[in-house]
Amino acid sequence: MLGREEIERKKIKEEGTTVIETGNHAVSLAAKFARADVVAAYPITPQTQIVEEIAKFVENGEMNAKFIRVESEHSAMAACIGASATGARAFTATSSQGLLLMHEMLFAAGGYRLPIVMANVNRSLFPPWNILVEHSDSLAQRDTGWIQFYCASNQEVFDTTIQAFKIAEEVNLPAMVNLEGFIMSHTHMPIELPMQDAVDRFLPRREHLWKLDVDNPGTFGSMSNPEYYVLMRKGIEDAMKEARTKILDVNTEFEREFGRKYEPIECYKCEDAETVIFAMGTIGKESKRAVDELRNEGVKAGVARIRLFRPFPEESIKSIAEGKKIIIFDRDCSFGKGGVLSTEIRSVLDKPASSYVVGIGGLDVPYTTIKKCVERANGQKDEWITEVHP
């Protein structure tokens, strides 16, 4: 006999529809299913389709939200902050230069502890102009107090966005869902859509702990002495710690409702591996093929795709890496230090690791290149791969 929840899930499976849509569309749909109240946004390639579609949803009445057209990304985030401070569910999307322009306001959202959700379509930075994928835009926002996810399929983008609202509202931190420019944002893939009532059940309205309320006047962000300031800032760090556990709980609940789950790190053939690849986004996914081919040739490889960058899943990384040879792929660079992901991973390892900077400015990273990198890894740090087929 099936339990109530199993019946419910079966029903969703049968009644829910699968659509073939782009990553951008997955985001728009998720914002609609999550019933965002306020969307304030400014267009930028390759994100524009997200907010275009949401504007359409609002215009034709499919989505009961206020769409605010603003004059810049800085203003988009400022409007989301204002909306979220009143207790509304606020959403925006951006990319690259747009995210950089928001930088100041990102700290404000984190410091105010507002559960804003934002999709960022990863794109390289100017100059020279380039509209293709790189992780440098979002990794430059590392210290702003935002939870950060990195996705590798359109289904994962949809599901993570829904989850992000719940996680953000439970720990009172803003959350950023990253998807890669063009190779996800403009790529058509199947997305299984849930029933709206299932999403409503998973994501009920939650009263903000503190909000702007005319009946109970208060303020956000007043002047503060060190004694209070330090406590407010420690609060952000404590909330990040709390988020580590909450993210796992929300994932369990999500699996119960929708039948899919996402660990902070997705492991593929890591357990018996002698070499483990660490990567984020589609490189982490493409690496599965490299791992299969390497194993056919007798190289025991595995891949750990890091989905959650903030809070950084350091304990999981330590245990996955134990006793293995480590190879890290970065699609970004902190000039003067090297790959950001490799720097972060090395900070929790007690041994050397090999690392590569790949796919800069959208340079294609086929599994054959990943495989070559694994084969010739010899502990070198941040070797740059500057050709598609090195």
Add this chain to the structure above:
Amino acid sequence: MMYEIRFHGRGGQGAVTAAALLCRAGFLAGKKGVQAFPLFGAERRGAPVKAFARIDDEEIVLASQIYEPDYVFVFEEWLIEYAIEGLKKDGWMIINTKKKPEDFDLDCKIATTDATGIALSNNLKVAGFPVINSSILGAFPKVCEEIKLEHITQAIKNYWPGDIGKNNAHACEQAFNATEVKE
């Protein structure tokens, strides 16, 4: 088995949408893993464009471009020299042309159909230019057993509800019937 398909056209001819339609047809044919993406995502009318589609029984883990396709679609004859690059030894080239497969001296299997003529006869034009994506896709079921004509026409009708879809599906059927192949 995974099919990797590459489209070579010019901006405005509908190569990007052709890839999107073919992956939808693959899904309707029962394939779990389908994917379609353009090379640059920047649409420029008249410029050479590439688009890609993958169709597989399992979820697709690849996100990189296709360097050794099983099938290539050629929207204009002069693109053949680009399309042939990396095409697998037993791969198929599907060419939009009035010519017959025998008229081409190429080291691959060939299918031909007059997609431009069929698009024009069905008045499938955008800004005065023939849009040949729905027509040229009609050749695919002739060279790939697993995807049937009805999967493609259904995908077209789902993508463009109403008369536009019907007209495009009709052009697709005509192109299917007009396709000639040489193994």
